[in-house]
Structure formats: structure tokens, C-alpha cells
Amino acid sequence: MEGIGRRVQIIKDRATVRYIGTVTGQEGIWVGVEWDDPSRGKHNGTSGGVKYFECDSGLNAGSFIRIEKVSFGCSLLEAVIARYTGQKGELGDVDQSEMYVHTAQNRKVNIHLVGEELIRTRQSQIQHLTSARVVGASVSNMDESLLIGSSLPSLTELDLTCNLLSSWEAVHHLCTALPKIQILNLSDNRIAIPASIAVDQQQLIGLRALVLNDCMMMWRQVLTLGAVLPNLDELHLCGNNIKSLISSENERDSDIYHLATTFSKLKLLNLEDNLISTWKDVQPLAALPNLSRLHLSNNPLSEVDYISNVNALAAASTSTSVPVDSMIPSAPDSGPGSIGPRSIAPGSIGSGSIAPGSIGSAGQTEPASISSASRLKEPFPCLECLLLGKCNLSDWMHVDQLGLFPVLKELRITGNPVLALSKSGGRFEVVGRIGGLKLLNGAEVRQVERRDAELRYLQNILAEVEEAPDADAKELVQRSHPRMQELVARYGAVLGTNGRAQQGSSMASNTIQLKLTCVATARGATMGSQVKKVPLSINIAALKLLCVKLFQVKAGQVTLFLRRPGDPVPEDMGSDEERPLSVLGIQDGCEVLVDECDSACAERR
Known part of the structure; x- marks a missing residue:
């Protein structure tokens, strides 16, 4: 039935259409909806003993609403015109301070009053837009390709957060009509993704950053979209309740291969605010050849296991009968700027939606291109930034595993139980255990701090060794501190120690x-x-x-x-x-x- 699956709005609440038609014992046409907020529902699609529809959530999230009370939304152009030309529509008056165009020098120029009226030449006004933010505007459909393309020919950034989009076909239609689009934010839309995408579907080669926060998106759907996103640099998937990037244990090897070939150019992946709890659930990411920033904050992640990545890559190469260096494509050229973490406003980091003009850099330093041969040896070959704030790491051995990442420079680890094990807050222990850090919890690690932290950490290790009751206990202490040998070699002379310090010789009287x-x-x-x-x-x-x-x-x-x-x-x-x-x-x-x-x-x- 036409209209089934469409997204609609009833006053301020959003829902998905599950039925349109008559209802026994009631007059007129009714719309059966499944509310986004299940608490609004009264049943699971049954009225008067008749089953009209089923709620996908399996909850009693359904209701019947008279069709005249249901808003089926507007087109993209209607929303843009209402926002940027002073038209009065569903959005009401537009704040003049938000009306601007970009010049060739990328300066924002406000659209000013002419006499008593705003400039109302719609086409000429919106044709110069390079960034558009159309948030909460009830956009549910796209206009004809020719009309969109001619009306918004300069658009490179578009924020459609919190609208009524319901199908990937509409999104694909939009992107093909706007070939210059590079950054697209579809957060807080319930978009139906097909099980597969036709091989002849046009690829969106210009799209570099895609934001799908709070879209109820499953990981297998993300992989499906990858077929038409060959040049994607950034992907944001916050708040989607994703538990694992592995379909099943039996498909682990193929999942690794699939991800490495599908998103070979990906530099930033944001998976914050999901339900990932073990490191094996993110193992496929180890094969991404150009991933430089990985955001995993606010997941119940309880471990980091770099060594398992090495084994997983080797197994995937053997299982798929494809050499790892063939499995992972060559590093791509640098793309245009990126939009930064989850909630993006110009010059800020927070939570919410991307705003126009927020294009930035996926990393402070562009990682050098690496050869296929080196990829054979190291998982996460380009990962420079890892955000693990407010996870569930509770053992120092997981911090030691972070020290094995080959080029890790930036780490966020605030809010993890492991830091409570330190009386001083844990910063010096983290710096001492991870040798290459340049930025920890947003603060620069200066050379003086690194030297002090490593010396203090080494002193603590040597004290542990000295207090150990026997040789086996001393060996156990040494094994629990992987950097001990390196730090003794670096600072032994400073501390007045030598190789015997590893066996616990006293440093007193130096x-x-x-x-x-x-x-x-x-x-x-x-x-x-x-x-x-x-x-x-x-x-x-x-x-x-x-x-x-x-x-x-x-x-x-x-x-x-x-x-x-x-x-x-x-x-x-x-x-x-x-x-x-x-x-x-x-x-x-x-x-x-x-x-x-x-x-x-x-x-x-």
C-alpha cells in the first residue's frame, strides 16, 4: 500500500506509517503508526480484535491517528526556501543572522534587507548556498533531480538532522542530483536500507563525510552502503546500539576482508555511545589501511587486545585465500577536510548535529602513506587517535596494550575504572606505559612531563621488583610491565642503576x-x-x-x-x-x- 513505511509527524512526535485505511467501527481514513517513542503507543496494531499492522519493535508502540492530523512532511526545496529566503512556512520566520552565502574567498556574506523587505528572489538566493542546515524541518521527500540540481548547484554541506527521511533511495537521489555534496548529516532519521545495492547503482564519488548518528542503523546495513561510497573519509555512527562489527564467529574472517575492501579510504570512524563491550567486536577495524582516528567513548568496552588483531588478520588472510597485502588496497591520496567528532558546530566539539562550515581535519597530522609490505606486520597501521573515554577498562594490562599500537599519538581515557587504581589520578602511569603519546585527555604531553612520568613509573616498577619475595614473583612483576626493559636502558644511568636493578638491587646511597x-x-x-x-x-x-x-x-x-x-x-x-x-x-x-x-x-x- 502506498505510504506504508513513510515517516510522519503528529504535532511534535515522529512515527512510521504501518497502515492507511479504514478501521472497523470508525468513520473516515485512519493512519496506523508506530511511534518512535514507544510510550506513546496503545497497542501493537490491533483494534477491536482485528490485526491491522505489526510494530517492528515488537512493543505496544502503535496507535491510530485520523489522517488529517498527520503531517507527511515537505520537500527539501520547500524547507530550504522557507529557511533561507524569508518565506513563512512550517518553519516560520527565519533569523536574518542565519541567512548568508559564501563568496569565492569562502567568506560568509549576510543577506541584507532592501528597504522594508527581504530579498525574495528564491532561485538567485539559494543558488549560491554552499552550506545548508535544515534541521527539524519535516523534510520527507526530494524534488525532481533537475529541480534540485538547478536550485542548489553549489551545495557542498547539508545537514538534514531530525527530519522525516525514510529511504536510502531518496538519499541516493539527492546526492546524485548534487554532485558537489561532500558532507551529509542524516542524524536522527529512520532510513530503510536495502539488503543489497544493485551493482549498476551510481557511486557517490564526491561524498567524503557521512553522519548517521541515532539512526537505529545496524552494522550490516553500514557495510551495504559502503558499496556506493568509495571515497568516504569520515563515518559517524553514534548512538545506534551497535554491539559488534562481526556478523558471527564463523564469518569473522570474511567480515574483516569485506570491511577492508569496502572502506579502504576511511580515516575517521566514530562509534561513540554504542554497546560494544569486547575488543573482538571491533577487530575488523584493524585491517583498515588509512584509519587514523577511532572514537569508541561511552561504550561498555572492558578490554583492549592489540595482540589478538595480529592473529585475526593472519587468520583472515588464510581463510579467504587472499594475501593481506592484496586484501588491503593502497593508501589513497588525502581528501578534503573533515567534520570532526560527533556533535559538530563550527569550531566546537560536543553532541548533536553537524553545522555548515564545520569542515575540519580528521587528524592533526596526516599519517604517511604506508607500503603493503608494512601492512602485513601491523594492525591499525595509521591509527593516531583513539578515544576511549567513559568505557569500562579496569586493568593496567589494557593500557599496556595501547602502547603496542604503532603510531598512536592521541588518547582519551577519562572516566575508566583503571584510573581509580592510582592515587594520583593515573596520568603519569598512562604516559609512562605508552611511549608515543603526544596528547592525553586533551592535554599535551610535553617532553619534561614524559621524562618525569617515565622515571616515576620506572621507580615504582623497581620498588615492586625489590619487594617481590622470590625470583618467580620478580619475573611476574617484570612481565606485567612491558616497557620496563626499555625504560631501564634509557634511565638506568640517571637512577644510578644497571642491569642488576631488574633483579631488585637497592638504589639507596646514590x-x-x-x-x-x-x-x-x-x-x-x-x-x-x-x-x-x-x-x-x-x-x-x-x-x-x-x-x-x-x-x-x-x-x-x-x-x-x-x-x-x-x-x-x-x-x-x-x-x-x-x-x-x-x-x-x-x-x-x-x-x-x-x-x-x-x-x-x-x-x-
């Missing part, structure tokens, strides 16, 4: 020779330099007391700066007076500059 130089100009302070040997175990508070005695600076107003050999710029030794010198990586030949600041300055520190 000393360091420092040049202490007073640069304070306050009355009573003695300027000059003295060379002193001090134990590495001394903390900054004790070193300050020594400087008070040597240079007569005022206690409580001493500030210390460390200048390393060959480094002309001294660094602030910080306000944490409990830190031992060993944590700072101080070696023989370092100079400590002693200055004096007033009480107000000291409080700010």
Missing part, C-alpha cells in the same frame, strides 16, 4: 653533583655558585632548605629552576616539594638556579 647558583636580587641574599653532592633521594623541599642556608634567601619564597647541560633555557622544577630529584632525571653537571619570589607569587605557584 648521589649526584649539582651546581647551585643563586640569582636572587632580594636584600640579604648572597649571589654566587657552589657545587654540592646530594643524594638522589633528596626531595625538592630539602633542596630548598639547603639553598636557604647557603644563600640566605627567605624560606617559603625560594623557587628553583633546572638547567641541563647544553640546554640554555632553564625549566621550573615545580611546586610539588615531595618529588625526589631522581624523578626529574637530574644527572651530574646539571645546574640549579635559586631565585626568590614574593608571597603573592608563591601562592600563585
Whole structure:
């Protein structure tokens, strides 16, 4: 029956049409709907003992509504005209501040009043639009291709969040009519995806970013769409209740192969706010050759297992009888900019819909193209950013697995139970365990912080080794810290350790020779330099007391700066007076500059 499956709006609520016709005992034509909000429903399609339709959700989400009370929506052009030409329609008056076009220099130029009226030449007004945001406008159908193409010839970004779109055919029709479209946001629409797409269906080669947040989209439907999206750079799938990217255990290998060949150019995948709970559920992503950003925040993910990715890729290559280097296409050329995380407004990151002009970069640094041979060795070969905020990671071994990702530079891990295992909040442990991080939880990891964190982490490891009761226990400690050997090799001399430190030899009684130089100009302070040997175990508070005695600076107003050999710029030794010198990586030949600041300055520190 015509109209079945269409999306409609009744006052402020949306629903899907399941039946149109008469109802026994009632006059007129009725529309049987399945509400998006099941609590609005009264039954499952049955009235007076007669079954008229079935709710797909299986819930009592159905109702009968008189047809005259049902809004079947409007066309895209009607909505655009209402929004951008001052026409009064379902959207009402349009805020003049939101009416603009882009110039050739990509500047926004507002459409101004002429006398008492807005410019109302519809075609000339919307023909120059490059970005359009038509949110919550009850768009349910597309106009003829020729009409759309001639009316919106310059459109590259379109936001259709929260409308009444119901079929992929309509979306495909739109994109073929607008060949310049690059960014399309279809969030919060219930779009029916066919089980398969005809091989002769025109590919949408210009589309680079697709947003399908809160669309009740299943992963197999996403793979189906991939057949016509050969150049997709970004894909956003937040809030779709996706549990796994694996169809079944028996189809794991084919799923890996399918994903790698379907989305070979994908650089950003956003799967936040879904139901992914185990790492095996995202294993197919390891084969994506150009994936540089993966967003998994707000999933009940309880583990990270990089090693399993290696095994999965090898198994997929064997099972499909296709070499891995053939399975994964060559890295593509860089595409145009990207739109960023889930909720996109110009210059912001949040939750919601994409706004015009929000085109950005999928990653701060474009990963270098990699050869097929290197792909044989490493899963996630280009992954630079991994967002795991508010997941369910509860063991440090999963953080250690993150250190195995070959080019990981940015990580978000806030809100995970594992951080509660650390008295200090866990930042130094994460930095110490993952060697290549440049950005952690949105904050830059500077070279000084990395050195301090790695030294502090290594000291904790060595303390664990020393406290272990026997050789087996010591070996177990070492196995639980994969970076231990690397860090001992890097900092052993600084800590006064050698290979025996791995067996728990004591680091007590190690000393360091420092040049202490007073640069304070306050009355009573003695300027000059003295060379002193001090134990590495001394903390900054004790070193300050020594400087008070040597240079007569005022206690409580001493500030210390460390200048390393060959480094002309001294660094602030910080306000944490409990830190031992060993944590700072101080070696023989370092100079400590002693200055004096007033009480107000000291409080700010």
C-alpha cells in the first residue's frame, strides 16, 4: 500500500506509517503508526480484535491517528526556501543572522534587507548556498533531480538532522542530483536500507563525510552502503546500539576482508555511545589501511587486545585465500577536510548535529602513506587517535596494550575504572606505559612531563621488583610491565642503576653533583655558585632548605629552576616539594638556579 513505511509527524512526535485505511467501527481514513517513542503507543496494531499492522519493535508502540492530523512532511526545496529566503512556512520566520552565502574567498556574506523587505528572489538566493542546515524541518521527500540540481548547484554541506527521511533511495537521489555534496548529516532519521545495492547503482564519488548518528542503523546495513561510497573519509555512527562489527564467529574472517575492501579510504570512524563491550567486536577495524582516528567513548568496552588483531588478520588472510597485502588496497591520496567528532558546530566539539562550515581535519597530522609490505606486520597501521573515554577498562594490562599500537599519538581515557587504581589520578602511569603519546585527555604531553612520568613509573616498577619475595614473583612483576626493559636502558644511568636493578638491587646511597647558583636580587641574599653532592633521594623541599642556608634567601619564597647541560633555557622544577630529584632525571653537571619570589607569587605557584 502506498505510504506504508513513510515517516510522519503528529504535532511534535515522529512515527512510521504501518497502515492507511479504514478501521472497523470508525468513520473516515485512519493512519496506523508506530511511534518512535514507544510510550506513546496503545497497542501493537490491533483494534477491536482485528490485526491491522505489526510494530517492528515488537512493543505496544502503535496507535491510530485520523489522517488529517498527520503531517507527511515537505520537500527539501520547500524547507530550504522557507529557511533561507524569508518565506513563512512550517518553519516560520527565519533569523536574518542565519541567512548568508559564501563568496569565492569562502567568506560568509549576510543577506541584507532592501528597504522594508527581504530579498525574495528564491532561485538567485539559494543558488549560491554552499552550506545548508535544515534541521527539524519535516523534510520527507526530494524534488525532481533537475529541480534540485538547478536550485542548489553549489551545495557542498547539508545537514538534514531530525527530519522525516525514510529511504536510502531518496538519499541516493539527492546526492546524485548534487554532485558537489561532500558532507551529509542524516542524524536522527529512520532510513530503510536495502539488503543489497544493485551493482549498476551510481557511486557517490564526491561524498567524503557521512553522519548517521541515532539512526537505529545496524552494522550490516553500514557495510551495504559502503558499496556506493568509495571515497568516504569520515563515518559517524553514534548512538545506534551497535554491539559488534562481526556478523558471527564463523564469518569473522570474511567480515574483516569485506570491511577492508569496502572502506579502504576511511580515516575517521566514530562509534561513540554504542554497546560494544569486547575488543573482538571491533577487530575488523584493524585491517583498515588509512584509519587514523577511532572514537569508541561511552561504550561498555572492558578490554583492549592489540595482540589478538595480529592473529585475526593472519587468520583472515588464510581463510579467504587472499594475501593481506592484496586484501588491503593502497593508501589513497588525502581528501578534503573533515567534520570532526560527533556533535559538530563550527569550531566546537560536543553532541548533536553537524553545522555548515564545520569542515575540519580528521587528524592533526596526516599519517604517511604506508607500503603493503608494512601492512602485513601491523594492525591499525595509521591509527593516531583513539578515544576511549567513559568505557569500562579496569586493568593496567589494557593500557599496556595501547602502547603496542604503532603510531598512536592521541588518547582519551577519562572516566575508566583503571584510573581509580592510582592515587594520583593515573596520568603519569598512562604516559609512562605508552611511549608515543603526544596528547592525553586533551592535554599535551610535553617532553619534561614524559621524562618525569617515565622515571616515576620506572621507580615504582623497581620498588615492586625489590619487594617481590622470590625470583618467580620478580619475573611476574617484570612481565606485567612491558616497557620496563626499555625504560631501564634509557634511565638506568640517571637512577644510578644497571642491569642488576631488574633483579631488585637497592638504589639507596646514590648521589649526584649539582651546581647551585643563586640569582636572587632580594636584600640579604648572597649571589654566587657552589657545587654540592646530594643524594638522589633528596626531595625538592630539602633542596630548598639547603639553598636557604647557603644563600640566605627567605624560606617559603625560594623557587628553583633546572638547567641541563647544553640546554640554555632553564625549566621550573615545580611546586610539588615531595618529588625526589631522581624523578626529574637530574644527572651530574646539571645546574640549579635559586631565585626568590614574593608571597603573592608563591601562592600563585
